[in-house]
Amino acid sequence: GQQVMQIPQYQHVQEGEDFTTYCNSSTTLSNIQWYKQRPGGHPVFLIQLVKSGEVKKQKRLTFQFGEAKKNSSLHITATQTTDVGTYFCAGLHSGYALNFGKGTSLLVTP
Amino acid sequence: IAGITQAPTSQILAAGRRMTLRCTQDMRHNAMYWYRQDLGLGLRLIHYSNTAGTTGKGEVPDGYSVSRANTDDFPLTLASAVPSQTSVYFCASSPVVRTDTGELFFGEGSRLTVL
Numbered sequence: 332g333q334q335v336m337q338i339p340q341y342q343h344v345q346e347g348e349d350f351t352t353y354c355n356s357s358t359t360l361s362n363i364q365w366y367k368q369r370p371g372g373h374p375v376f377l378i379q380l381v382k383s384g385e386v387k388k389q390k391r392l393t394f395q396f397g398e399a400k401k402n403s404s405l406h407i408t409a410t411q412t413t414d415v416g417t418y419f420c421a422g423l424h425s426g427y428a429l430n431f432g433k434g435t436s437l438l439v440t441p
Numbered sequence: 442i443a444g445i446t447q448a449p450t451s452q453i454l455a456a457g458r459r460m461t462l463r464c465t466q467d468m469r470h471n472a473m474y475w476y477r478q479d480l481g482l483g484l485r486l487i488h489y490s491n492t493a494g495t496t497g498k499g500e501v502p503d504g505y506s507v508s509r510a511n512t513d514d515f516p517l518t519l520a521s522a523v524p525s526q527t528s529v530y531f532c533a534s535s536p537v538v539r540t541d542t543g544e545l546f547f548g549e550g551s552r553l554t555v556l
Contacts, residue, residue, distance in 0.1 A: 340481070364544065373531060374484070376544035419483065421545075428474060428499060429545065433483035 335360075335422040337432030345440050350407040352435035354420035361423040363396055363403045368434070369416045377405075377418075410439045444468070445548035447532050453554045454522050462517045462551045464532030472535040473515040474499075474545065475507060477528040484531065490515055522555045529553075 336355045344350055354363065362381045366374040378387055380396035380403060387394045393406045403422075407414055417436045421429040448463045466473065475487040476499075486499030490509040504526060506518045515534075519526055530551045537543035 337483075366545075373547040373550050374545070375547070379544065421484075428486050428489045428497075430486070430500075431476070431484040433481065 335420060335430050335432045337420055337435055339435055340433065341436045341438070343438045343440065344410050346412060347409050350410050350414070350437055352405050352418050352420075352437075354403045354405075354422070354432050356401045356422050359400045361400075363400075363423075364421045364429065365394060365403075365405055366419045366421060366431075367416050368419065372416075374419060407437075410437070412439050412441055415439050445532055445534055445546055447530075447548035447551050449551060450549065451552040451554075453556065456522055456524060456555055458522050460519045460522055460553070462519075462530055462532075462553070464515045464517070464548060465513050466515075466532075466534045466546070467513065468534060468536070468546065469512060470534035470536045470546070471512070472537065472543075473509065474533045474535070475505070475515070475517045476531045476533065477501065478531060478550075479528050487517065487530075519553075522553075524555045527553060527555045 338353050364379045365377040368374045378394050383400050384398045385396040391408045395404045417434040419431050419434045421431045445466045454460050471492050474489045476484040478484050485501050487505050488507040490496045493509050493512045496507050532548040533545040535543040535545050
């Protein structure tokens with residue numbers, strides 16, 4: 332079936348270092364969304380990308396959607412301990428529901 | 442406070458028992474979803490509903506059933522629970538059917554343990 336692959340599965344960084352997670356699909360996506368889940372919490376929407384090559388920024392977070400609309404990335408500049416959590420991408424191929432990647436768990440050490 | 446309410450928060454269940462996880466939203470969203478989250482497997486869609494009166498199967502529907510009698514409620518039923526259904530279950534809703542321009546709003550989750 333259609334899947335959204337996400338790498339890496341885990342990432343451990345020192346506070347102040349940068350972090351990037353990647354999302355790939357074998358088929359073209361209508362859009363891609365990113366969510367953050369804090370430990371013990373529920374996923375919370377961060378952003379949606381729709382256009383080919385789209386780049387959006389939220390403070391230290393930069394989101395990109397590939398030209399072919401098959402891949403996306405989330406980059407965090409100068410991580411902080413508040414960035415700890417699992418980041419999920421979710422792609423809409425067609426139909427009515429998002430397919431989530433397995434997530435990247437980020438640990439930030441002070 | 443508007444949002445999604447799930448119940449119970451946590452439940453331990455004997456294998457073979459029937460269990461219904463409740464989900465209610467007060468945002469008048471058309472679409473609702475049930476996901477299960479397991480370590481290392483991310484969020485997997487169980488069932489969804491585009492609007493009241495309609496439901497559809499997701500990636501892992503076996504052993505689960507849903508109903509959507511009205512806009513606000515979307516219960517998930519395990520007819521005869523098995524240990525492999527031990528998981529954290531999240532209900533979510535979206536204001537649009539295709540989620541082309543809509544985000545998912547998640548409930549707090551229901552942690553289910555089947556022994």
